[in-house]
Amino acid sequence: VIDRAALARNIARMAAFAAARGIALRPHAKTHKSSAIGRLQVDAGAAGLCCAKLGEAEALAADGLASLHLTSPVVTAGAIARLAALNARTGGLSVVADHPEAVRRLDAANAGKPLAVLVDVDPGNHRTGVASPEAAVALARGIVASASLRFGGVQFYCGSQQHVRSWDERREAIAVRTRYLETVLAALREAGIGVPVVTGGGTGSFAIDAELGVLTELQVGSYIFLDREYRDCELERGGAPAFEPSLFVEATVISANAPGMVTIDAGLKALSPDAGAPTVIGVPGASYRFMGDEHGAIVSQGPLPGLGERVALIPGHCDPTVNLYDAYHLLDGESIVDVWPVTARGRST
């Protein structure tokens, strides 16, 4: 369930922040996987959207969205053929690379319209990205020298640093890594390679990134929903604007026979457990406990909802929870006013 007004406020607040700081916004669609939400973000001024997987970009492009940036490398022959076909039929597509072999394969497969390729730089988390300024320059040179690719810039995403609780420690973690990013950008400059875009950042770091002034584009995703995990981080948010939870899972009490608890019909298949328990809304003092694939417990020393009653939960982690559902139900006040498909649900490759 989405609180439509809260979603709209979150989108407007981030758009206003980016406009005021003169930094481009390219929200990450991996959070919502929704054409409808992506369109709201673009209508609010976003330069385009990020996608985590090629299948996600294909699904959003099929709904007419363009200016899509793929934030993970695409390396197999099959996937590169799909990417080249998507580039031929979509405007403003870009992708990252972190290996010369992938650049060679992309160049060989793409034809006609140039494909923008950005060099992904590893900030030290070893998820994706080249491992040194020298590797970044070599890869950028390969892209510049290619027949069918265009050098699109640099991507630099500090994943785990988004969730450092203390604002000062988070700021320092991002600042240290951004100083490294500056050495990469200096090496590219010295090699005579212009860098049109420096993209990265997230909901935990965007205000820091804007202050540091090295990124030209923000890949924020979770701000639109603000899950429990990011809400915990927002307790210390420095100069960042406030966002509010706009995404809820509604479940039903299906058993109420044990003291101090009731059982609801939402377990591991309804709420991703990776970030821990969701937050229970509207039941003071109550907490949620996972009870297997299909069930959860609402536990409290105080009053509990009765058999058949609804319970609303703020997911622990919005992205993998959204990926469990086929549709969003849009709430306006007390009424469901619309149903939006989770357009790219399950598009994991």
Add this chain to the structure above:
Amino acid sequence: VIDRAALARNIARMAAFAAARGIALRPHAKTHKSSAIGRLQVDAGAAGLCCAKLGEAEALAADGLASLHLTSPVVTAGAIARLAALNARTGGLSVVADHPEAVRRLDAANAGKPLAVLVDVDPGNHRTGVASPEAAVALARGIVASASLRFGGVQFYCGSQQHVRSWDERREAIAVRTRYLETVLAALREAGIGVPVVTGGGTGSFAIDAELGVLTELQVGSYIFLDREYRDCELERGGAPAFEPSLFVEATVISANAPGMVTIDAGLKALSPDAGAPTVIGVPGASYRFMGDEHGAIVSQGPLPGLGERVALIPGHCDPTVNLYDAYHLLDGESIVDVWPVTARGRST
């Protein structure tokens, strides 16, 4: 990806076990959510299938499957109306109840064909079920006295006990709870209420349940795929037949720039993390580490797969992992020979 031959062997082994022990088999479809697999189980002799959610039963019934048993209480007016409609168009439907109000609502909504209702008995895990023999008798009397319901028997599912590692401790945990179940059955007998079915058990306990001889029907689910979690339990399996992993997630190496690891395109949206890491197949000494929503690391001191190569993984927990995918790819030797939809994917209510 399903190894079709391994799946067939698992189905045949459980069917042979149940036939030899003279106990009915009603495999739980919450594991696979697939009409095709459900049909294979029924063709091998199963009395029908279990479903965790009404939406799951609706999806399987729409594909022509019958004799479906709902293992969780259905309590809201809206869900009960759907259940009554499903009963009208499907043969052999049954549902559990654990509260007199739910029985009243079921009786009021059902019409025409009687609906079989089983009393769900809590083994002490406090997930669902009545809390005492007296409550079981009172609820069964309510079902017997109703106008449109038929008393279908008793359900007794020992959830967390399925995963006790030590066989002797697991056997003792199940035996203690089964002795309690016998007091419930005795109370029903003394009340003059015949119990046609006693259903329960799982992949961790079915051989113990068969030996104890109180259950008349087994609700085993995970045996068809045998995830890493149940495989760990199988290291001690007493007299139970051996099953084998038949379900795999295939992922692709998309980054290979850091020493001792490569990054694959399968993270929290491709592998449910609740039971921990999946097992890496075919890379000796390698292990998997979650790296967020979209990625995982394959870590090893030895040789690692190269960029673009495939890696096969045995999921930590099959049920919530299957629920992430729209389709199974059926592997026969080296070839994908069929694609089966995950019929009831995402049907969480």
